[in-house]
Amino acid sequence: MKKILAVEDSKVAQAQVLDILRGEYEVTLQEDGALAKSVALEIGPDLILLDVNLPGMNGYDICRQLKGDVATREIPVIFLTSCDTSGEKVKGFEAGADDYIVKPFYPEELVARVSLHLASRREKQMAVEFERLKLLREMAVAISHEFNNPLTAILWHLHLATKELGEGNEKARTHLTDLKGELDKIRRIVARLAEASRDAKTEYVMGEAMIDVNSI
Known part of the structure; x- marks a missing residue:
């Protein structure tokens, strides 16, 4: 359940907010602005x-305090106030508010504004996460490409070394075989990284796809 903090000292307004939003959201009331x-x-x-x-x-x-702190700056702030002048609204937006609702308000208006800003915040969060995972995918593909060239060369030299051993020298041949086995494990991991964008996708909004890092 989404959490809403209502900083409001009017008992009537507190009762209104609780009546309208409680049940759909977890509402916390705070009267003292200094503690907000x-x-x-x-x-x-x-x-x-x-x-x-x-x-x-x-x-x-x-x-201003909330918007100036990295821990709270992304939280949408909606002013609830009886100040209905353009100057007061401008002051509110200059302070960093995301919206402004004038008292008295209709319950439907409050619900609609709250829903809109919660949805907008969620979309922004998902967009940031998508970009982060997109970068991770590109890094995975680039790393796999950088690993493949030296891996191919090492495996080729192992193959040549094994051929040149000829008969006997079984102890050295065993070491080379074990080494090839470990390199094959690395090659499989690299292959998984290269294919991450194809086999580790999870659904995203509006048909986009994201990398599920847990399945890499």
């Missing part, structure tokens, strides 16, 4: 609903 960031760091919410006028610290300063 520490609570966010503690519970790791997926989204934050933030009032502007709060005891301890105002919402704009809280938002």
Whole structure:
């Protein structure tokens, strides 16, 4: 269940948020603005609903703190406030807010905005993960290519050395055979890396595919 932190000192607004979102989301309430960031760091919410006028610290300063910390900057912040002037909205967005909902609000509006920003965050996270795994795949293919050339040369020299031993010298022949066996294991691992983009895919959004590193 997705977690939502609602930083709100109004008991009426708290009751509204809980009534609308509880059941679908795990909602945590916080009244003191000065504690908002520490609570966010503690519970790791997926989204934050933030009032502007709060005891301890105002919402704009809280938002700046959240967006200035690498641990919380990617968490969507939606202001919930009765301030309906364009100037206040601009201040909110300048502070880093992702959205702005004016009180009183319709339940459907709150649900829609929350759902939209949670979905948007998930898409961003998946896009970053896809790029990371895409890079990993490219590295795997490049590494396998770099390994193949020296492996081929080593196996060829082993073959020549084995032929030149001729009859006898069974102890040396055994060592060469064991060495070839270990090199064959390395070659199979390299082959798995080269084929990672084909045989280690898992489904991604919109028809894309990702590498499942656990199956490499």
